[in-house]
Amino acid sequence: LSEWTLEFRCGEVHERFYIAREARRFAARAGLGPRACSELGVGVAELVSNVARHAAGDGFVRLRLLDAPEPCIELVVHDAGPGIADFECALRDGFSRGRQRLAHEQPKNSESLGLGLGAVARLMDEIAHVSDSGPGTTIRAIKRLTGVRQRGSR
Amino acid sequence: LKSDDLQSAEALSVRIEQLESELKARDELLRAVIMGHPDAVVISDLKGQLTSNPEVERIFGQQGGSLEPGDWATELFKPDMQTPYPLEQMPLMRALRGEECKDLAMYYRPKGSRRGVWITVSARPLRDAQGEVTGAVSVFRDVTERKSLEDDLASRNNQLASSEREKTELIERLRAAVEELSTPVLELWDDVLALPVVGVVDSHRSAEMTERLLAETERSQARFVIVDLTGVEIVDTATADRLLKLVTSVELLGARCFVTGIQPAVAQTIVELGLEFGQLKALRNLKHALKLSMALAARDEDTL
Numbered sequence: 001l002s003e004w005t006l007e008f009r010c011g012e013v014h015e016r017f018y019i020a021r022e023a024r025r026f027a028a029r030a031g032l033g034p035r036a037c038s039e040l041g042v043g044v045a046e047l048v049s050n051v052a053r054h055a056a057g058d059g060f061v062r063l064r065l066l067d068a069p070e071p072c073i074e075l076v077v078h079d080a081g082p083g084i085a086d087f088e089c090a091l092r093d094g095f096s097r098g099r100q101r102l103a104h105e106q107p108k109n110s111e112s113l114g115l116g117l118g119a120v121a122r123l124m125d126e127i128a129h130v131s132d133s134g135p136g137t138t139i140r141a142i143k144r145l146t147g148v149r150q151r152g153s154r
Numbered sequence: 155l156k157s158d159d160l161q162s163a164e165a166l167s168v169r170i171e172q173l174e175s176e177l178k179a180r181d182e183l184l185r186a187v188i189m190g191h192p193d194a195v196v197i198s199d200l201k202g203q204l205t206s207n208p209e210v211e212r213i214f215g216q217q218g219g220s221l222e223p224g225d226w227a228t229e230l231f232k233p234d235m236q237t238p239y240p241l242e243q244m245p246l247m248r249a250l251r252g253e254e255c256k257d258l259a260m261y262y263r264p265k266g267s268r269r270g271v272w273i274t275v276s277a278r279p280l281r282d283a284q285g286e287v288t289g290a291v292s293v294f295r296d297v298t299e300r301k302s303l304e305d306d307l308a309s310r311n312n313q314l315a316s317s318e319r320e321k322t323e324l325i326e327r328l329r330a331a332v333e334e335l336s337t338p339v340l341e342l343w344d345d346v347l348a349l350p351v352v353g354v355v356d357s358h359r360s361a362e363m364t365e366r367l368l369a370e371t372e373r374s375q376a377r378f379v380i381v382d383l384t385g386v387e388i389v390d391t392a393t394a395d396r397l398l399k400l401v402t403s404v405e406l407l408g409a410r411c412f413v414t415g416i417q418p419a420v421a422q423t424i425v426e427l428g429l430e431f432g433q434l435k436a437l438r439n440l441k442h443a444l445k446l447s448m449a450l451a452a453r454d455e456d457t458l
Binding site for chain 2 (some may be wrong): 013016017021022025034035037038039042043045046049059116117118122123
């Protein structure tokens with residue numbers, strides 16, 4: 001079963017590429033189509049960026065192939081950061097570091113776009129903030145295997 | 155009365171005998187402890203008469219018990235292994251002056267011998283009931299083995315640290331080499347530059363890329379710049395943001411920037427990212443972009 005679990009410690013922002021690549025290979029092995037693999041990879045990259053950016057780079061990423069309730073890849077990213085106060089709000093584009101950017105406002109150069117979580121929500125089939133896991137932030141996202149195969153066969 | 159005196163004298167002598175044998179027993183115990191002590195013990199009285207245990211002989215060789223302090227003082231060195239230990243600073247001498255010292259490191263090398271022994275020395279004065287110094291006891295411990303283990307450990311640590319340093323340097327050099335290789339700016343045609351991007355675009359690399367591309371655009375006065383993403387497998391929001399900034403800054407120099415070769419899977423995810431890509435002029439491939447650039451260049455020349 002360990003063959004279907006992939007785990008990484010993550011901290012540095014550049015690590016996202018390596019982890020995303022491994023995640024994509026994992027997803028391809030699990031039977032995800034190229035597009036879904038790519039989407040999962042970007043989702044992983046976004047969440048790893050968040051760990052590096054908001055949690056002082058102390059976290060882990062875990063990918064698992066699950067059979068129930070339906071075949072899917074579960075992505076769990078945990079960090080020891082300050083946590084997310086309002087997850088629904090954080091999912092909205094432009095929300096980052098506790099503020100909502102106005103439409104005409106340009107982000108400062110050093111600032112991130114604040115699109116990460118929203119993008120993950122669009123790229124994955126499900127996303128949830130696991131709040132009962134103690135301090136820090138745990139995000140759990142699901143990429144389904146079934147729908148993807150249909151999409152791939154089209 | 156007389157018989158009383160006699161009795162008490164007898165009792166006294168019995169008592170003295172008792173005490174003498176007790177004292178002897180204690181003396182023997184003390185002697186046994188000193189002789190059997192795993193460290194070298196040297197006891198000196200005020201006249202410099204020495205008593206020592208067999209371990210002293212083991213460390214300092216055959217000379218043993220009746221050793222004059224002056225003799226071994228010329229064979230004892232400070233931890234630099236060069237400077238002879240001054241007689242006045244010898245722990246036993248200091249103890250005879252009433253000082254106490256603990257775990258002083260020394261190096262002992264007998265005359266004519268090349269290999270020495272590392273020792274630590276502690277010494278304290280012996281005092282009578284009035285607190286007057288009556289002698290001194292000095293304890294030597296052979297720490298050669300410990301010292302060599304410590305030295306070994308230290309040298310291993312050094313080796314490890316230097317190999318770590320070498321590795322870090324190697325990584326830095328490789329990184330620099332990869333950077334040299336990975337951000338070539340090509341002059342495809344008159345006025346047309348191309349930046350083929352292969353692999354991942356992290357912040358370090360994108361800064362490098364942007365700098366080179368802008369410098370090259372400025373230098374060559376190119377009017378068209380093609381950023382080819384055929385070799386890019388993953389574009390997340392941060393990467394997309396950097397690419398957009400790259401394109402924007404090229405256009406601020408007055409060049410037209412085309413993006414080519416976006417992989418289908420990358421294209422699909424870029425759409426999902428939710429970034430505003432409106433300002434980006436994307437073309438199918440490098441060939442297409444070059445053709446368009448050349449056509450536009452020709453048209454511009456016609457109108458000028």
